Amino acid sequence: MTNILRLALPFTIWLIGFSAIYALQGLTCSRHWPEELEPRLALIGGAAVFVVIQGLALAALLALQSQSRFVQTAATILGTAALAAALWTVLPVLTITVCG
């Protein structure tokens, strides 16, 4: 089962991170967001944390080798792809109007 989780982990982290950034964006534009906090800074901070966690997940997959070579290869592919996906999907944080 650990090996199945190893395969599922990278993109599950991506999905959680991606949803969290979207939720954070919703929050920054909502009535609950304190005016003194700059929304874009919060979003950039959130995105950075997301990318770092995704990178750490990849590092962990590489460091903690599976006994199954197949699982190890597939997990490495997925980990790398998920890191690339994370970088690609948070790019708009840097360029697009936050609440417009």
Next chain:
Amino acid sequence: MTQKPPRRGTALRLHRQLERIWSPDPRFRGWLTTNNNNDVGRLFLAVATLFFVIGGLLAMLIRAQLATPGSAFMGPEAYNQVFTMHGTVMMFLFAIPFFEALAVLLLPGMLGTRDLAFPRLGVYGLWVYIFGGSAVIVAMLMGLSPDGGWFMYPPLSSAAFSPGIGADVWLLGITSIEVSAIATAVEIVVTVLRYRAAGMSLSRMPIFAWYILVVAVMILTAFPPMILGSLLLETERALGWPFFQVENGGDPLLWQHLFWLFGHPEVYIIFLPAAGMIATILPVMARTTLLGYGWVVAAAVSLAVLSFGLWVHHMFTTGIPHLGLAFFSAASTLVAVPTSIMIFSWIGTLWKGRVQMKLPMLWLLGFFATFVIGGLTGVMLAIVPFNWQVHDTHFVVAHLHYVLIGGYVFPMIAAVYYFQPLLTGRFHYFRLGAVAFWLVVPAFHITFLAVHVVGLLGQRRRTWTYDEGQGWELLNLIASTASFVMAIGFALVILDIGITTFSGLRGKRNPWGATTLEWAAPMPSPAYGFASIPIVRGRYPLTDDPDLPQRIARGEGYLADTSRNRREALIVTTTTGKPLQVAVMPGNSALPILLAVVTSTSFLAPLVQAYWLSALALVGVVIVALVWVWTTAPRQSEGLVDAGHGARLPVAAESPDPPGWWGSLFLLVADGVHFGSLMFGYAFLWTVAPNWPPPSYLVPTLLPVLLALGGAAALAAGPRLAARAVATGHRTALALVLSLFGALSLATAAASVMLARQDPAGHAYDAALWLLAGHVGFHAALAVIMLGYLALRRISGHGLRVGEARIVSLWADFTAATGLVALAAAWLPGTFA
């Protein structure tokens, strides 16, 4: 396998013994009591095909109406019902059940096991699907169809704008079908992970098993948001709880989020099994092996998860901030990457092989020609400005038909032709299939290319007619004419398959030269599947060992000993496929269909305001479920049993992680996603619904908080202590009482929330609190029933198993954890407001 020379007649003797043990009742009632995957799968397939025919007829009505401008063929009311039912039938009653049927039929053979993990659960899923689907169709025939589109957006689908029971039929009928899909998904996941041939490690699994595993997990995680959405909309319609009414703190956009959290993954839930079929059939047709097996597995996993991050791209025109649009546009374009990996893997496979242009291959070529176009228009729709331009036009209709017919129906037809010899033992001898292909595929392209263009010219979808002089007349006429040709082609396919099934030529085993295990079984497969559980040493067992079918038939694998006179299957370790346990499979029974009857009654009775009947049926569900579990639990301990090859293995039900524990684990995944969706809905309303905050927040008092904390702790600890007591031979009574106290305390804390806010119809906040408290109360009640079952086992002298206590512990942990989170969510805003 064992090297001992076989005795003469061993295979025949073994076949007769296994037939006696595994066969269903040969009389008519056998269809109602069988739980064999061959019977269940065939029935599933037949019913799904019937729904495909109904959905196809509805499509013809749509095209007949749109063939000419200002057509009087149908009025707007009828047209709304027809297009709603077409989408509903095709998506819910055909597409998902059809691939589930193929999975039920084929998976045991592919994995080298004798049946699915929970055969009775499969039967239950089948009958719930049949009852729910029939209710939807009967309502349509009575003119009571839903007419708000297959997406049921409120406020259009609310009681104010959709009076009558049409929308309720949709919400309750479809929810029951989703329950059926979840039941089958649990069965599939546990089967793929645990029930395989000896030695079948993860890297040796057939590629279809990977795809179907991914899809089953997707069903477990995608359907719960939809079930929650249906629950919210139905409570709004029936009880006036205003989840989607802006004036009372609701927000109709919440429905769109919940619907598309399900709806977008749904597209991939439909596509991925077809992709699994392509990856299975294509290498055989090309007489080679799949190029990049590991890459394809990785692509399937990534595509599945990515599909959950795209739901908002169906909502690009709802006024979402530009940054949100950009997020989902970026994520949507990502999908092209894993899809391309699969497409290039298949093209590469064709490239390195020698293609045989047989009928299944023809349909696969139809897939390539169609799906790639559908994928490219999908990338176009992921681009926000273009999406805005073509939103709600026929361009989108054409795109989704390219994806769903090209990406699902064509490969599935290929799969039916490919597996027909295995399932029926017969081969087609007419050229009807090829004629059908040349009718369907060109006609499909003519139809939907015209629909693409008419969409680009601005024709709106879901509109019953159009005026002359807009340049749409000829294109619509062409599309409609070609669509009728396509329908004739599909009818020929069904006719061809029907003729072959009943009167085709009988042929030799493994006619295509396939390399996977299902072709090692006799044709058609007997009820027991394999006479002995095969041992595999590679990804292509029939290539590695051409004599494998004979060896299996002679009983040279595992579990060839029939002296225990019961249905047995092998459970293996997930990663390496090492034999681990012997599973005792249940025999024929009417319990699954009985449970399906009471479940469906509890779902459908509210349609006629028979709430008392619904409640009564719910009690029936509990009683039948308890009888089911009671009669399948072992009565005495057996210790280790001989599995063959010198292996002495424990019986699965006596182990700490019996199949029921695994089934519960994955059912709780679905339950957890349901709970997560509920929390998302609550947070969504709190964050963006226009009429928030509510007039007042709930402020908790100390007693309910203490009850919740103490109850959760007791509920988590009690079953754990009980499991430990069973393992060490100590008394369990105190642990069970502690658990019961925990469940009742949590339920009391939840009741306090309801008592404090007695008008859930007043504001969406109060309705949400009732739902959160209802979640806690429902699960606490479930825990009480489970604890009662354990106590009854103990009192009746049947004895408790560690595995049973661990299953209850799993549910209790979930109840305690989600109960605390739900109650905290109910109390925290009032505490800090």
